[in-house]
Amino acid sequence: MTESTAARPPKIEIRGLYKAFGDNFVLNGVDLDVATGESVLIIGGSGSGKSVLLKCILGLLQPDRGSIKVDGQEVVGLTGRALDEVRRKIGMLFQNAALFDSFSVWENVAFGLMQGQQMDRQEAKVIAMQKLASVGLSTDVGELYPAELSGGMRKRVGLARAIATEPEIIFFDEPTTGLDPIMGDVIDKLIVKCCKELGATALSITHDMASARRISDRIAMLYKGKIIWVGPTASIDASGNEYVDQFIKGSAEGPIQMQVLAV
Numbered sequence: 001m002t003e004s005t006a007a008r009p010p011k012i013e014i015r016g017l018y019k020a021f022g023d024n025f026v027l028n029g030v031d032l033d034v035a036t037g038e039s040v041l042i043i044g045g046s047g048s049g050k051s052v053l054l055k056c057i058l059g060l061l062q063p064d065r066g067s068i069k070v071d072g073q074e075v076v077g078l079t080g081r082a083l084d085e086v087r088r089k090i091g092m093l094f095q096n097a098a099l100f101d102s103f104s105v106w107e108n109v110a111f112g113l114m115q116g117q118q119m120d121r122q123e124a125k126v127i128a129m130q131k132l133a134s135v136g137l138s139t140d141v142g143e144l145y146p147a148e149l150s151g152g153m154r155k156r157v158g159l160a161r162a163i164a165t166e167p168e169i170i171f172f173d174e175p176t177t178g179l180d181p182i183m184g185d186v187i188d189k190l191i192v193k194c195c196k197e198l199g200a201t202a203l204s205i206t207h208d209m210a211s212a213r214r215i216s217d218r219i220a221m222l223y224k225g226k227i228i229w230v231g232p233t234a235s236i237d238a239s240g241n242e243y244v245d246q247f248i249k250g251s252a253e254g255p256i257q258m259q260v261l262a263v
Contacts, residue, residue: 010069011169014066017053019056027049030227031227041212042221043247046207058090070086091164091165091171093155097155099161104143105137108146117165128142129142155176159187159190171202172202175215176206176211192214212233219236242254
């Protein structure tokens, strides 16, 4: 992140965010800034609230209290067209690509263009094929269906769809899950390339520390509903935080105690 980038107001600003499901407080006062053009990645164990946080930013869940601002605009409480306008700024690569099985590959990539922007099918198809090419897939792949694709190809198609509308912000939900280490590296390089070309701000969640190091400028750790550490990716090995140290080492020993049923 450059000095000029740091001087700008945050692209995403989260303050005092709370979300509970019954007695389970998933988000318990989250504060986080993401600068324009920055790539921030959130780590944390299963059930730590990472996906809930993304859903709150997207307006798919309403937090119990707190503030989420995108480009200075309050998102919490928005509905209808106002919320749609914010969502148009955002693309998303879902954990399992979440492709529509009954649509061809190019139709999946063009979905946001045709449904969100009411673009003509032929014009949308041209853009979809261009985006597929940008993630290393041939035009022939555009005519296939998701069931005919490998896991790595599905991720590429999901990435092509995420960037098709040329969003200002892209969310990446476990982008390398289910991939072998080599394909994971390929996807990470494509993520960095696509974000750089678009000048997009990225917010990602992952358990994969190798991926986290490759695609992020800063890393934040979410634990028990709070951000307990945030800092440059390059400094995470010297975080000085015992929770972070345990997580990145994948150690069973430490302050994070997993609930394991005896057998």
